[in-house]
Amino acid sequence: MYYVINGQGGGNTQVKRFGEIIHAVHAKDIRQKLGITRDALRLYEKRGIIQPEVDPSNGYRYYDDWQMNLLWDCKYYQAMGFSLAEVQELLTARTLGDIESQLARREDEMRHDLRRRELALSEHSRFMEELRSSESDLGVVEERDFAGCIYVVEREEHRLPADVCTDAVAFANRNAALMKPYFWFPVAGERRYFWGSAMRLEAYRGLGEECGREGVVELAPARTLSTVLDAGERGGFGADLFSDFVKCAVDDGYTIAGPLHGLLLARTFDSAGCHRYVRAYLPIE
Numbered sequence: 053m054y055y056v057i058n059g060q061g062g063g064n065t066q067v068k069r070f071g072e073i074i075h076a077v078h079a080k081d082i083r084q085k086l087g088i089t090r091d092a093l094r095l096y097e098k099r100g101i102i103q104p105e106v107d108p109s110n111g112y113r114y115y116d117d118w119q120m121n122l123l124w125d126c127k128y129y130q131a132m133g134f135s136l137a138e139v140q141e142l143l144t145a146r147t148l149g150d151i152e153s154q155l156a157r158r159e160d161e162m163r164h165d166l167r168r169r170e171l172a173l174s175e176h177s178r179f180m181e182e183l184r185s186s187e188s189d190l191g192v193v194e195e196r197d198f199a200g201c202i203y204v205v206e207r208e209e210h211r212l213p214a215d216v217c218t219d220a221v222a223f224a225n226r227n228a229a230l231m232k233p234y235f236w237f238p239v240a241g242e243r244r245y246f247w248g249s250a251m252r253l254e255a256y257r258g259l260g261e262e263c264g265r266e267g268v269v270e271l272a273p274a275r276t277l278s279t280v281l282d283a284g285e286r287g288g289f290g291a292d293l294f295s296d297f298v299k300c301a302v303d304d305g306y307t308i309a310g311p312l313h314g315l316l317l318a319r320t321f322d323s324a325g326c327h328r329y330v331r332a333y334l335p336i337e
Contacts, residue, residue, distance in 0.1 A: 076114035172229035217267025310335030
């Protein structure tokens, strides 16, 4: 048995339930004062996390202290990164040990996320330095030490390979802030190339998360010749873009010691069209 004694929605309301007078708050005030959306309230109700009192005459929903405490718990656990299903498990845990194990697992995940963010910040700063020098490096060939990277193959030229490793791609997606768009010509002198995502070896080792070996290529640290080139509009990227660069290396007496590879730095658009700046590395001896 439920009915409103006073209050018509808004502010504190007294309701009588099974002969007991309780204080409750209308859903509108919950949304406004706790910053919880109507959809979120309905979802919590649908999942059985909260059970508001419903006025059968008009469908108004009222929340007593118990329900509001559950809402605060929901906000806290979701802010900690728990999914709604996990929140529901926490709110219905049988023992304190059950809650502790969930929180300990989330603590480990948060520490890993923090390490990932710290690495991402470091990689971002490094990339900013690379970007600042890219315009002055355009067309300039110089010796440069390549620090090494792990490379997840995602595309063969313009096609998705049939044997793309979904686990490796999932790793790249999880750590997208540490990855850069990367190209690779696996056989020196051939025109065939791949696109994918690469993470510097130093960042990968600092991350402490294995990506497996299937679908992943490790490009070892090496002495290289390097330059920045503009691939321009659609169709401008390919082996021909690097032919003068490779010829320059051979003409200067270098021995090519490995496949050409590099990263996409940035795209810009001006009155002349699209510019795609790439940093190329050519291993040498």
